[in-house]
Amino acid sequence: MKGEAKRIIDRAKAESRKFVTEPEAKEMLRSYGVAVTRDVLCRTAEEAVVAAGKIGYPVVMKLVSPQIVHKTEFNAVRLNVVNDGGVRSAFEEMTNSAKGRLGNIRIDGVLVCETAKGQEMIIGSIKDPQFGQMVMFGLGGVNVEVFKDVSYRLAPIEEIDVIEMISELKGRALLEGFRGREGVDMDALASTLMAVSSLLSDFSEIDEMDLNPIFGNKDGVKVADARIMLH
């Protein structure tokens, strides 16, 4: 809960970081009861192979460094890694390429994550100078990037707010399952949104949050990537 998240934020502040790393962000979310993708932070390629074996292929691999905010810019994400050989080469490539670009970069390791499936969604936050923390919800991919099909509420939100946020989205039918596709567990979605909103209410230090992507299916909702920017 609050204490755990506070410890992480304080550590980032002590290191004069304006953001928390992905494992830290996921830890904060977990402590508020938000489901995140299973992951293991690995220091060596061999650790990564063991982790991938436990999590199950295919896996996602991401480089973790307190110096990297935008992972894709650093080519620091590998999706759909299907076997041990793939894990080993992805590990080497990512760490070498980051070192090549940033020299004595501090690398915490490589995060090996489960590949989540389902409807892609996004939860975000902004801090308005007048109204404070606001939570945003939208459907992922083109819905958010092209159609800007998102809704906002002031944090904290209640269940009725979640219902209204969802009903505002043009693409809401996608959550109910569309053309034979699986729908999203709405209770899990509602509690995820409410939990994120209470995290936001508890910490005015959070400037922006991007939980993207989030995957939802009939079994639940999982945050696959998280970025939290601090004041």
Place this chain on the structure above:
Amino acid sequence: MKDEKIDAIFNPKSVALIGGSNKEGKMGYVFAKNITSGYEGKIYMVNPSEEQVFGLKSYPDVKSIPDEIDLAVIVIPAKAVPSVMEELSAKHAKSAVVITAGFGEAGPEGKRCEEELMKAANKGGVKVVGPNCFGIYNCNIGLNASLGVGTPPKGGDISFVTQSGAYGMAILTFALDHHMRFAKVMAHGNKAGIDDHEVIRYLGEDEETKVICLFLESVDKGREFFEEARRIALSKPIIATKTGRTAGAARAAASHTAAMAGTFTAYEAAFKQSGVIFARNGMDLVNIAKGLDWQPLPKGNRVGIITNSGGTGVELADLCEEGGLVVPELSENVQKKIRELIPAYASARNPIDMTPIWPKFVDLYSKCIQILYESSEVDIIVPIILQRAAMMPEVCTAVADTVNDCLTRGIRKPTYVCWVSVRDALKNMDLLQSKHVPCFDWPERTARAVAAISGYAEFLKRRDVSLESR
């Protein structure tokens, strides 16, 4: 508990006018005239260069007034205001409306002057409205402490708070022309000493206020406003126009979330979440307030349209549905009753198109409205009164009387008229509006007002607020 200071603004036992004048054309003259023309409490004029103002003794300064001051109205030049405020503070005046401009809105020097003014006011706890504002009204006690011409009639229950002076007053007079009646009006200008949430809290508790209208350029202390509005809106509608929606551009895009947010996004979210009805402009604000003040709340979103023009009916149906309302086809049972009244080539499906058979309009409008009141298939009735129908006073009277008969019989269903007429027929609108049947101009404004009102009713329903007696 009512805020004592804000209550002193609207219900003062004594008013002091600082800068009252006998010279026509001066600001102090307008205020002296307005304050003395209806208000029955004690009035003290302050002007060192006059013996009397409007037949009342003129005091050289504030401290010479031999009484407590509930409300001071200040119309002297900006530079002189802080020292007068010092005197008011020393005298523990409860409130002051500072009309004078040339403060925070007028560059760094004005800003400094505003700070001095507020420092002086805070010493004695004087509640400040303005500076740079149009003034205030409490219509029901005849108090006009504003720049406006004439005191609005008594008997109103709409209260209006506006940041803009002249436009706010234009909105007010437009509404008055449309038979709307107001309780309390405040133009708060620079809002140096009063926050929107304090005003809406006061109006929320005010028994004379049934509908709260806000014309805002900004809200300070957005959180407090949101919390207060969310509480009040459950029992009393709040309608807000927020201008300056596009000026505050979106922040630099650091993430998907930020790229899509501008400041107005926050206002919009706050309004939606708290049940504040957003009006896109001043005229929508008036229309929505009128509909809420005069008619019961709709219990659902199904609209029955009665028209004497097929084209207008179709346009209105489109605009209603685009706004989230439903225009359902009426059941065979109801259609049968209507078909007995209208020509064979007319339509009873909804929109009910009577076709232009004006000799029968009085009878047709009345009976169709009655049938829709008695039917459980629609929640909202919108008669279109267009061109020839609008030129017939007997039609307007018949519509007004039918609506009021049905409401008196206890069928709590709203009627909003969609009015389309030539200028010569506009006076007939009074026949409806003087009997509290609201008229909205043309289909677009009608659909927007009805959708906004219905949206508010739906908001309440989702929160299990009973609409039965509302």
